Amino acid sequence: MxxxxxxxxxxxxxxxxxxxxxxxxxxxxxxxxxxxxxxxxxxxxxxxxxxxxxxxxxxxxxxxxxxxxxxxxxxxxxxxxxxxxxxxxxxxxxxDSTDYAWRVIEAVLQEGENFGCHPRLKKRVMVEFSHPNTHKAFHVGHLRSAILGDVVARLLQAAGYDVVRANYPGDIGLHVIKWLWNYLTRHAGERPTRDITQWMGSIYIEASRRLEENPELESEIRAVYTRWDQRDPEIIRLWQETRQWSLDGFKEMYDMLGISFDVYYFNSMMEDAGKEVVRELISRNLAQDERPDGPVIVKLDELLGSKSEKYRVLVVLRSDGTALYATEDLALAERKFRDYPDLERSLYVVDVRQSLHFQQVFKTLEIAGRPWANRCQHIPYELVTLPGSVAMASREGTVVLLEDLIREATSRALAIVQTKNPDLPLEVQEDVAKAVALGAIRYSMVARENTKVVTFDWETALNFEGQAAPYIQYAYVRANSILRKAGSAGPDKMPSGGSLSETEIVLVDLISRFPREIERSAAELSPLGVANWLFDLAQAFNDFYNKCPVLTADEPARSTRLQLVMATRQTLANGLALLGITAPQAM
RNA sequence: GUCCCUGUAGCUCAGUGGAUAGAGCGCUGGCCUCCGGAGCCAGAAGCGGCAGUUCGAGUCUGCCCAGGGACGCCA
Missing domain, CATH: 3.30.1360.70 (Arginyl tRNA synthetase N-terminal domain)
Incomplete structure (x- = not known):
């Protein structure tokens, strides 16, 4: 400021x-x-x-x-x-503390929920994130891309960019075929009622288990694949219908998590377009067609005249001519810039294991002369693992389901609210519990460097104390409570004469840093800075709360402090909103 | 074998090349006659190793050690 x-x-x-x-x-x-x-x-x-x-x-x-x-x-x-x-x-x-303090407070109160946000830059950025697989469960491992991407999008928005939020569900592939086969042979006619993604996931797990126990069933699955490949109307219809179940289930998750998208691209939409790009690469001698004995490959290091093994070789089409992930990614990148030609950057929030893959895809597009290729950028993040470095894998069933986590966290939060605040109506208690539970989950995904592993364990995930969202929400509630008791808004000018204590200065100082924290976090494409700053702010407010009585103070301190509490409440609310966390009115 | 990421307090993590390396959890001991104790205060305890660059290195570079990951038809 x-x-x-x-x-x-x-x-x-x-x-x-x-x-x-x-x-x-x-x-x-x-x-x-x-x-x-x-x-x-x-x-x-x-x-x-x-x-x-x-x-x-x-x-x-x-x-x-x-x-x-x-x-x-x-x-x-x-x-x-x-x-x-x-x-x-x-x-x-x-x-000059008093003057500046007043200036900060005045700015916060004037700008309200926009405090911290930067003016429009007239630049557009796309953030692709979440990309869940249909026909599988939505588990805690999927949470990081969803929440990290959502918050990066919010950060860029606050930093002045026009943001396009894109999702790219994996709606086709061997996992889907396996699922369809198991459904046809074991569950024909069934449909999910509640916990859709969990139900979808259970059919997939069962399919994997059946196949493992009876490998000879592979031929049945191949038969389904052939029917899909030949566009058998019955299979296509079933695929569309069941895919929609998954998408409905995802929608429920996203609504609960407060995540939205502007555009959906589907894996299945990119197959043909991707093959078209591959044909172009072959015809321009950028890709080698080794079919039928081998796949179509792009020898990147060779094309770049490099002797190192930096980019290696990218396989862009299987030897049987079917598309793979890379095929589709070539088309997807192109499609994004065709839909939004003015994209300044096209960001991909995808886990770190795919770093080489994205470098290869972007480099291939650059070699192919796509002028926007260097505007594509991968934002890698580390996985969420179970204790003991066990990766969550749907196939093996080593997952913590999102539904279960949210249910458990919410019921724990509800129990706490009911002891702290027994007089609130049950409906309000439930809303508070949801805000606390989801806030805690969100904060834990975002208060860590992108490139660091998050180890999920129930104890930490359900701990609502210390450096976690509920601490920040609680500070907000306290501020709110003081203002409610104070009644009127107080004077609209900083009373003269009173000087500020160290505690108050620290608080104003932290408030004033918000715009810069947004700027820095947006530039770094990482919410960590804002997450830490917000906790510091809550901590400074709690310190103020203990050391500086507001309602019982004499004038002019009382008025000054009331203004400061109003500004703090607003800033806490804005910071929480930036992380997608609800600020409850009571807890 | 090549490349990428990570090593900071008992544990989980912050730390913009700068002054005194900070939080949380856990542990020990305190704090409700006081705006809500999901809170506050106090205490113990730390930069994997060796060189280098720099006026100055937890931070940058190289090597070593340890852990994780990626490397032609998985996504």
Whole structure:
């Protein structure tokens, strides 16, 4: 929020350097560390080192300290600041706390739910995420792509981008054929009623088990595959109908999780278009057709004249001429840019195991001369595993079903709400329980570096204490409770005279950082920064809550604090919304 | 064998090349006459190893060790 002040000081230091015949400095600004001191800081070590490199004989540490002193003297006390000091080579500029605090609070209250968001950039970005397989269960392992992608989309939106949210369900493939076979032979005529994806998954698991126990059944499955391949109307109709069951089930999940999509691409839509791209690659000698003895391949390293094994070889078509994942991905990338020609970036939130695959696909498209190829970017994330590094696999049934997790978390949260707040109507208690349970699940998926494994265990997943969403929600509820009891909104101007305590300054400071946290997290395509910052904010508010009574305080502190609580409540709400977490009115 | 990711407190994780490396869980001991104790306060405990770059390295580079993953017809 203080870019303008920072820029002014920055340019004045440049003036100072020019006057002193010093090299052009590169200044890095950051917040002054250590709580209770609110302001911005930069150091002079780089400048001193630059002088040393230019031949001047200086001790860098000493010289930096000296330069900081000189700069401090040159600046005096700029408007808006109450103190300037040089410490061990650092130049610290302390804000005029009361003025700035009021400015921050005023901005938050004026901008309301938009506080933190950046102006429209007029740039469009697509985020593809979730891509669940139809005819399989939706388990906790699928949660990370869904939630990470959703929050990245929210972050980019808040950072000023126009975001297209895309889903790419795997609606065809061997797993679907196996499912259809098992359905036809064992479950014909049945249909799911509740827990759709779980039911779909159970048929798939049964299919895998049957096949494992009786490998000779493979021929039956091949027969179904042939019928599919020949577009047998009965099979096509069954595929469409059962696929829709899965999609309905996903819709239920997404609604519950608060996730939405603007566009759906289907695996099955990309087969023919992909084969068309492959034909082009062959005709332009970019791909080698080794059929019928081998597949169609693109020898990437060879085409790039590279001797390393960086890109290796991409198989783009099976030897029997059928499409595989890579075939479809070539077409999908193209389709996205045809639908949205102005995409500045096309992002793929897909697990890290497919990193090489995406590098290969994007590089192939680049070699094929697609001008947008370098606008495609893979956002890798690590898996959610079970304790002992056991990957969740539908086929083996080693999964924690999303339905089960949500049910269990919600019922635990409900039990807690009922002891804490027995007078609330059951309906409200249930809403609160849902908000707490889903918030906790979301936060745990997002408060971790993308490239780190999340190990799922029930104890951690169902722990509502400590660094978790309920802590943040609780801070919000407390703020809300104070304001409810205060009645009126309070004065609309910061009362003069009262100075702010350290605790209050820390809180305002954290509030003021929100826009920058959004910017940084969006640039890094990672929600972690916002997730951590939000927890810090809640922590600062709890500290304030304990140290600074609001309702019983004398004026002008009472009014000041009420305003601060309002601003905090708004910022907590905005931060939670950015992570897709509901802020309940009571808990 | 080639490449990618990860090693920070007992455990799970933060940490923008800069000042004093921070949280949570767990453990120990405190705090409801006080705006809601899903909370607060206090305590113990840490950068895998060796070189290098730099005025300055948990952070960058190289090598080593340990764990995970990817490497021509799975997705």
């Amino acid at each position: 203080f870019e303008q002040e920072q820029q002014e000081i920055d340019s004045r230091i440049r003036e100072f350097c020019a006057e002193q015949n010093l090299p052009e400095p590169t200044l890095q600004w950051s917040w002054i560390p250590f709580s209770g001191h609110w302001g911005i800081t930069t150091s002079f070590f780089q400048l001193a080192a630059q002088e040393a490199r230019l031949g001047k004989k200086v001790n860098v540490l000493q010289r930096a300290a000296e330069l900081a002193e000189l700069a401090a003297a040159y600046l005096g006390i700029p408007t808006g600041f109450e103190r300037v000091e040089a410490v061990k080579g650092y130049l610290n500029l302390y804000f």
